[in-house]
Amino acid sequence: GQQLNQSPQSMFIQEGEDVSMNCTSSSIFNTWLWYKQDPGEGPVLLIALYKAGELTSNGRLTAQFGITRKDSFLNISASIPSDVGIYFCAGRDGTGGFKTIFGAGTRLFVKA
Amino acid sequence: KAGVTQTPRYLIKTRGQQVTLSCSPISGHRSVSWYQQTPGQGLQFLFEYFSETQRNKGNFPGRFSGRQFSNSRSEMNVSTLELGDSALYLCASSWGHEDMETQYFGPGTRLLVL
Secondary structure, eight states, X not given: OOOEEEEOSEEEEETTOXXXXXXXXXXXXXEXXXXXXXXXXXXXXXXXXXXXXXXXXXXXXXXXEOTTXXXXXXXXXSOOGGGOEEEEEEEEOSSSTTXXXXXXXXXXXXXX | OOOOEEEOSEEEEOTTOOEEEEEEOOTTOOEEEEEEEETTTEEEEEEEEETTEEEEEOSOOXXXXXXXXXXXXXXXXXXXXXXGGOEEEEXXXXXXXXXXXXXXXXXXXXXXXX
């Protein structure tokens, strides 16, 4: 079945540093999504990407939809302590409505 | 606008029992999806409902079922619970079911099966 490989699994960074995480897929996706999940809460959508090559920003966050449609990355610039949490990539192949495949997550730790 | 509400928030059951979880979508939203989140398997899609009809289903056994009511509220049921069903069950709602619509997740129901 479809799988998403998300890396790294965890990151320990200093406040102010930039962060990059990525996701690769074994198959083509029509939609790439990036979520953040805080403890005790459901995931919150950060950025949605709908076109190959698309580069989208949301404040300090920037994400890109890979040209091959099999990968995506998320960058966080100038990290702050509230960036701590688990970041998930997710994809949809367009055949199953909202059937969404999630990556395993990147756990981000930010040291003030 | 109130967010997605899930009840109960926490639940403890015994193997072999059955459980029903409830999800109230954001007012006006007609699509509800359910996901299972575990440390080992991560977030996995269970099913999606729109206008009381199941539109998509993930790769889960028939013990997992769901339904949606005319007011868009949804329930999922797990029968004959197994230890491996211990997980955070998340519900997400959206206005419609077009690909470009944003899904809003609830806080989840944490189920522990003993």
